[in-house]
Amino acid sequence: MAKYLAKRAAAFVVIIFFVSLGTFFLVHLLPGNPALTILGPNANAHNIALIDKQLGLNRPLWTQYFIWLGNVLHGNLGQSFVTRESVVSTIAHAFPIDLELVVISQIIAFAVAVPLALTAVRKPNGRFDRYSTAGTFAMLAMPPFIVAPVLVLLFAVNTHIFPGPASYVPLAQNFWSNIHTMILPALVLALGSIVIYYRLLRNDLISTLQEDFILMARSKGLSDRRILLRHALRPSSISLLASAGINIGSLIAGAFVVEYLLQLPGLGYALVNSINQDDYVTVQGIVLVVAVAVVLINFLVDFLFTIVDPRISRD
Amino acid sequence: MTYPPAASDPQSAVPLLEVTELSTSFRTGRGLLKAVDRVSFRLGRGRTIGVVGESGSGKTVLARTVMGLLAGSNVEKTGSVRFEGQELLGAPNSELRSLWGARMAMIFQDPMTALNPVMRIGRQITESLRLHLDIDRSEARATAVSLLAQVGIPSPEERYGSFPGELSGGMRQRVMIAIALACSPRLLLADEPTTGLDVTVQAQILDLLGSLQYERNMAMVLVTHDLGVVATRTDDIVVMYAGRIVEMAPTSRLFSSMAMPYTEALLASTPRLSNPSHTRLAAIEGRPPDLTALPPGCPFAPRCRYAQDLCRRAAPPLVTAERPDHLYACWYPLGARTGPAPVSHSVSS
Ligand SMILES: Nc1ncnc2c1ncn2[C@@H]1O[C@H](COP(=O)(O)OP(=O)(O)OP(=O)(O)O)[C@@H](O)[C@H]1O
Ligand SMILES: [Mg+2]
Numbered sequence: 056m057a058k059y060l061a062k063r064a065a066a067f068v069v070i071i072f073f074v075s076l077g078t079f080f081l082v083h084l085l086p087g088n089p090a091l092t093i094l095g096p097n098a099n100a101h102n103i104a105l106i107d108k109q110l111g112l113n114r115p116l117w118t119q120y121f122i123w124l125g126n127v128l129h130g131n132l133g134q135s136f137v138t139r140e141s142v143v144s145t146i147a148h149a150f151p152i153d154l155e156l157v158v159i160s161q162i163i164a165f166a167v168a169v170p171l172a173l174t175a176v177r178k179p180n181g182r183f184d185r186y187s188t189a190g191t192f193a194m195l196a197m198p199p200f201i202v203a204p205v206l207v208l209l210f211a212v213n214t215h216i217f218p219g220p221a222s223y224v225p226l227a228q229n230f231w232s233n234i235h236t237m238i239l240p241a242l243v244l245a246l247g248s249i250v251i252y253y254r255l256l257r258n259d260l261i262s263t264l265q266e267d268f269i270l271m272a273r274s275k276g277l278s279d280r281r282i283l284l285r286h287a288l289r290p291s292s293i294s295l296l297a298s299a300g301i302n303i304g305s306l307i308a309g310a311f312v313v314e315y316l317l318q319l320p321g322l323g324y325a326l327v328n329s330i331n332q333d334d335y336v337t338v339q340g341i342v343l344v345v346a347v348a349v350v351l352i353n354f355l356v357d358f359l360f361t362i363v364d365p366r367i368s369r370d
Numbered sequence: 371m372t373y374p375p376a377a378s379d380p381q382s383a384v385p386l387l388e389v390t391e392l393s394t395s396f397r398t399g400r401g402l403l404k405a406v407d408r409v410s411f412r413l414g415r416g417r418t419i420g421v422v423g424e425s426g427s428g429k430t431v432l433a434r435t436v437m438g439l440l441a442g443s444n445v446e447k448t449g450s451v452r453f454e455g456q457e458l459l460g461a462p463n464s465e466l467r468s469l470w471g472a473r474m475a476m477i478f479q480d481p482m483t484a485l486n487p488v489m490r491i492g493r494q495i496t497e498s499l500r501l502h503l504d505i506d507r508s509e510a511r512a513t514a515v516s517l518l519a520q521v522g523i524p525s526p527e528e529r530y531g532s533f534p535g536e537l538s539g540g541m542r543q544r545v546m547i548a549i550a551l552a553c554s555p556r557l558l559l560a561d562e563p564t565t566g567l568d569v570t571v572q573a574q575i576l577d578l579l580g581s582l583q584y585e586r587n588m589a590m591v592l593v594t595h596d597l598g599v600v601a602t603r604t605d606d607i608v609v610m611y612a613g614r615i616v617e618m619a620p621t622s623r624l625f626s627s628m629a630m631p632y633t634e635a636l637l638a639s640t641p642r643l644s645n646p647s648h649t650r651l652a653a654i655e656g657r658p659p660d661l662t663a664l665p666p667g668c669p670f671a672p673r674c675r676y677a678q679d680l681c682r683r684a685a686p687p688l689v690t691a692e693r694p695d696h697l698y699a700c701w702y703p704l705g706a707r708t709g710p711a712p713v714s715h716s717v718s719s
Contacts, residue, residue: 267483274439274478275498275549276470285497290488364488365533 059361067354074346075127078339079120087333093136110136123339132340137332142340145325150344151226152321156310159234159241161248161299168252173283175253176260184257191250199309203243203316210239221318240317244309251298259291266290293364300356304349384455386589387413387436387557392449392459394428394435394613401662405431407613408449411606415556416587420600420621422636423610426658429593430479432610433559436591437476438466453557472502474557475550479565481542485534491518491545492530495552502553517548522578540571547575551582558583558590564599576603597637601625609633612659612669615688619696629691629703632670668701676702 090106091098107113111122126133132142171191175184211219217239224232263269264287272286311323318324322341329337360367394406405428413419421429434440436451438458451458453474458466478484486494495514499505505513511530518526521544534542543563550558563579564572580603583590592604600607600621607624609617609632617630628634635654656673659665665672671681680701688699 267478267480268486270434270439271476271478271484271546271549272486274437274470274476276467276472276501277497278467286486286489290486366487366535 063354063358067350070350071347074350075124075343076120078343078346079123080116082335082339082342083116085330085333085335085338087335089136089333089335092333127343132343133336135329135334135337137329137334137337142337145337146322146340146344149320149322149325149341152223152314152319153307153310153323155226155233155237156241156244156313156319156321157303157306159237160244160306160310163241163245164248164252167245168249168256169288171249171253172256172260173288175257176264176283176287177279179261187253188257191253194246195250197246199243199246199312200316202246203240203313206239206243207317220316223319240313240319243317244306244313247309248299248302248306251302252295255294255298256291259294260287263287263291289363293360293367296356296359296363300353303352303356307345307349384452385412386415386417386454387591388450388452389436390450390452392432392435392451393447394431394440395446397444397446398662402446403661404664405613405661406435409608409610409613409615410449411608411615411618413557413589413591416583416589417606418583418590418592418604420604420607421591421593421610422595422597422600422607424595424636424639424654424658426661427595427610428613429595429610430561431613433476433561433591433593437470437474437559439470439476471498471555472553473555474559475553475555477543477546477550477558477560477563479562481539481546482566484546485542487534490531490533491537494545495549498549498552514548514552517552518545520582521545521548521551522574523548540567540575543567543571543575544578547579547582551586551588554586554588556588558588559593560590561593562595563592565595572599595636597633609636612661612664614669614699615697616670616700617698618688619691619693619698623693623696627691627696627705629696629698629705630670630700631674631676631704634704635673668699678702 089110089112090103093106094102111119130143132146134141135145171187175187178184207219210216218236222236224236226233269282269286272282310321311326313319314321314323315327322345326338326341329341390410392406392409393404396403396405409432411419421432423429431440435447438461447459449459453469485491492511492514495517496510499510499513515526515530518529523529523541523544534545537545560579564575567575576599579590592600594600604621607619607621608615609630611632617624617628617633624633639654654673659669666685667682668674668677668685671677674681686699686701688697690697691703
């Protein structure tokens with residue numbers, strides 16, 4: 056176990072190093088010049104050189120990278136030239152919103168997909184199975200930029216069940232109204248996951264139910280429900296977990312879109328703003344944090360596998 | 371635990387298990403496949419019946435049909451299975467569930483696939499205990515540990531928390547036995563409980579089953595393709611071919627005067643104990659018949675070295691030999707051949 060963790064930690068450090076490299080150099084390829092942005096109308100060759108020197112932009116790119124990396128390791132992601140705000144504090148404000156959005160969307164996705172799959176496999180290709188398959192595929196066919204306005208129209212404008220866009224309430228201010236405002240965006244984000252999770256779990260359950268150990272469980276006199284929940288579900292959830300893990304990256308991307316559509320002040324919102332303002336220090340910080348988060352979550356999922364299924368070795 | 375002797379049992383007149391004209395067919399793409407064809411036998415309390423037959427002869431399907439485990443839209447069952455006087459064929463699932471694990475239990479053919487790979491073996495035992503016996507968690511745990519000890523698993527306390535993947539084949543088979551015996555069933559259906567294990571382990575497992583059976587006065591249907599296995603461990607033997615009973619007799623009688631050429635061929639192909647590499651039957655020459663399209667005569671005739679014209683024309687009925695407890699389905703039974711032999715005997719061989 057300790058060996059397993061040490062190995063994973065080493066792999067983690069290596070991956071993060073490459074992520075930081077990628078982040079730094081990619082962002083430096085973005086068009087735009089920070090000195091120009093800062094100086095505005097006062098831009099001339101002399102002033103630009105001055106600012107570049109001040110910011111260290113006249114040094115070789117590699118030197119800049121190591122200075123930046125050193126700062127990052129000390130928890131300092133720099134300061135925006137545009138807003139003068141520290142990038143860490145921008146992220147600290149915005150990131151919890153993404154996290155919450157993703158977590159709630161995944162809770163919704165599992166809460167819908169798992170019972171749906173469990174019910175469908177009681178009669179594979181039965182009526183329920185066929186309808187939920189059709190229904191989930193319909194969800195997959197609808198992109199967020201269509202679903203979001205429709206749901207807003209249905210639940211916010213027409214019925215006022217949920218608040219509309221741009222009505223974000225911070226979690227610390229009021230827990231329930233915060234959750235209330237998050238449900239609609241989370242639902243939009245969840246739709247894509249539901250179909251994937253449902254199909255994977257349904258198919259894996261059906262093949263697990265053919266196994267001898269299921270017949271063995273039946274021969275003990277266990278009820279169908281118990282067999283499904285206690286014997287079939289766990290060995291059938293590996294691909295589900297794997298896809299949930301892999302899905303995290305696209306979920307964050309999806310969250311950015313949803314934030315933009317529904318005016319939630321999360322990282323995606325901040326990212327779009329900083330790109331528009333050539334605020335590459337902030338862009339850099341956000342990209343790095345997101346990349347690290349994705350890697351971290353994938354490691355967690357890997358680790359979860361070994362707990363869910365003892366057949367997967369930790370070595 | 372003690373059991374009343376059979377004589378004082380009020381129901382002793384009724385056999386524990388009575389199977390009558392039982393047939394099981396599968397609807398397949400190629401037509402109706404009759405996997406079990408009009409099988410009848412009885413089994414008394416505490417007794418053991420051996421079911422032997424080559425691969426594909428319908429042993430597993432028979433055992434599962436008796437238990438009531440075969441279900442599905444493509445399965446057709448007819449006949450009767452009476453367990454302690456109660457009809458099981460067509461009984462509702464809820465009724466069967468209260469018997470399964472508690473009064474009748476099954477050991478599956480392959481210990482590698484019949485245990486849940488992601489559940490600790492202790493749990494796999496206690497779930498049955500907790501379901502059928504009114505006991506709490508710690509009692510169930512203690513019982514499970516003692517069951518593991520009884521089936522000969524070393525350090526049962528530690529093994530209680532193991533996953534099946536951490537155990538050898540022999541140990542898994544012992545775990546299966548522990549699961550099956552957990553609630554002291556009256557009837558155990560053991561489907562090839564030792565196939566795939568090496569010979570010394572085979573003998574150990576069979577001895578273990580025998581002694582546990584004796585202790586608990588439990589009846590057993592011992593399914594195997596190996597006549598050697600049933601030779602010393604059963605009261606009666608049923609020989610199956612192509613889903614049918616082709617010979618049935620008390621064990622000693624069967625070995626002293628077997629009537630069917632097929633039984634003889636089975637015996638000839640029995641793996642020797644001195645040949646440990648052998649786990650699968652050294653097949654009888656020729657191929658088993660296609661169960662969706664049986665030939666008109668004796669299904670074994672194409673492979674039988676004694677077969678004659680009659681054999682290919684008409685299927686022999688299951689009849690009694692000179693003794694009422696010995697049944698066979700053969701026009702030219704082995705023993706009779708030494709007497710006034712059928713004319714073409716020398717021709718066909
Ligand atoms: N679910 C099923 N659908 C269709 N055919 C089946 C099914 N189960 C079994 N059969 C067929 O029934 C026949 C008897 O199979 P069975 O498994 O009972 O043989 P067996 O005597 O147990 O053989 P083995 O020694 O290999 O275990 C075989 O021809 C098999 O193909
Ligand atoms: Mg079998």
